[in-house]
Amino acid sequence: MRPLKIYQVDAFTDKPFSGNPAAICVLDSRGDADWMQMVAQEMNLSETAFLYKEADGYNLRWFTPTVEEELCGHATLASAHILWQEGYINKDQAVKFYTRSGLLTAAKRDGWIELNFPQEQDTEIMAPKNLLQALGIEAKYIGKNRLDYIVEVESEMMVRAIEPNLALLATVSARGVIVTSVSDDKEFDFVSRFFAPRDGILEDPVTGSAHCCLGPYWMQRLGKSELMAYQASKRGGIVKVQVTGDRVLLGGRAVTLFKGDLLV
Template sequence: MSLLFGVDAFTDRPFAGNPAAVCVLASPADPAWMQALAAEMNLSETAFLWPEGSAWRLRWFTPRVEVDLCGHATLASAHVLWRHLERSEPRLVFETRSGRLFATREGERIGLDFPAPAAVAATLPDEIAAALGGARPVWSGRAEDDWIVVLESAAAVRTLAPDPGRLARAPARGVVVTARDESGAYDVVSRFFAPAVGVDEDPVTGSAHARMARYWAGVLGRDRLRAYQASPRGGALELELRGDRVLLWGRAVTVWSGRVTAALG
């Protein structure tokens, strides 16, 4: 049997932020079994972790595919290790398909040390613009396998109604739509759409913020930013840019816990 937890990430209260399932294993499992469990969970991500030397191997699955990077499920995994497995180390090390990642904590806050790739300006493909309802970006570019689309206002981000079917055919993992927050409550707002990997709209996306951190730091002229992902559930993050890496700060809340009784593959 394996331990299984349901955690809401990037929030300080249950039923908000981004839910992830975290499955703690004693040793590696068959990827087909992990994919089947992720489909059973039917959340944007299910994380699987097991000890590997002094670190933890961490893999992430949507209901349809394994992905290279997921911020909220990493935050949820760190929360589980510190809160429920009573790990005492001040910094957790995760070995992943995106390289070595780190988690630190300050009280109830958890900081994820992620790579922050530069976003390269590029003309938004017509199929993505059409899927976004003909949105006209102030700026667009690509960071790794995501497109970043900057709109003229936070209101335009909040009211956007994309076509998931058309976006699923776009040449990208997902699309980050973002803008400055004119209200002053946050520095930036965003939404993230990734129907190509089975997630029409993700509630709160750490990896998307890592990929737009350098863009917004350059535009706003500072390395510390307050961000809000304006999905129906919503969630808040703090970004702390450190060269080509970024600390993503957030909180997490456990909603349920149990055990997986189905045999490992």
């Protein structure tokens, strides 16, 4: 097996050591899923993306250290960044990604990378067993989409102060849990955090796919379709969100930390 190129990128940030790190592995052809899962476990990041040329775009798959994911924003943004930066495609060319969540695209817009993702609208529900106990909070609202729970709380201070019982949260049947509130900072419309211990991610630093739910959620409550979001993890990151039809445009920046050869 000849060496494969692998990169590590910080996504949804323009500064190293912030945002959400993802590993990007560029394959010659379709890879073996068990091998990809082992590589993702070795990289030990929230997501490792694997892509190879397919038709007029790239096939793209995402793996946490423990499972293959249905949808991931930051590793998609990081993948587009690498394809442009490393000359796999022309810098002014939009990228098509063929994924488990259908066709996703990436393009450059005013110095940002813009992803075109499906909406993941939630439906209001009663709290499932262990959810609020695990989060240790009172909720203003609880909803569920096909992937995650969304929990609105009273203030940004509450979002930032949450210290969930992650073992208990892992018993809640969902990919993850979004906790959100309006922002205290006038630069941003809302803030959030994202926990996915069931999928091997204790707290995800910046979760693009969560904003496929957060975008339409806050559009309905704030009365605006273009929003600026901050994910208030320890690393932190900024996401531009625009809701258009049944899609959500997610804007972010990215920084490459290193690149190398995968030898096995």
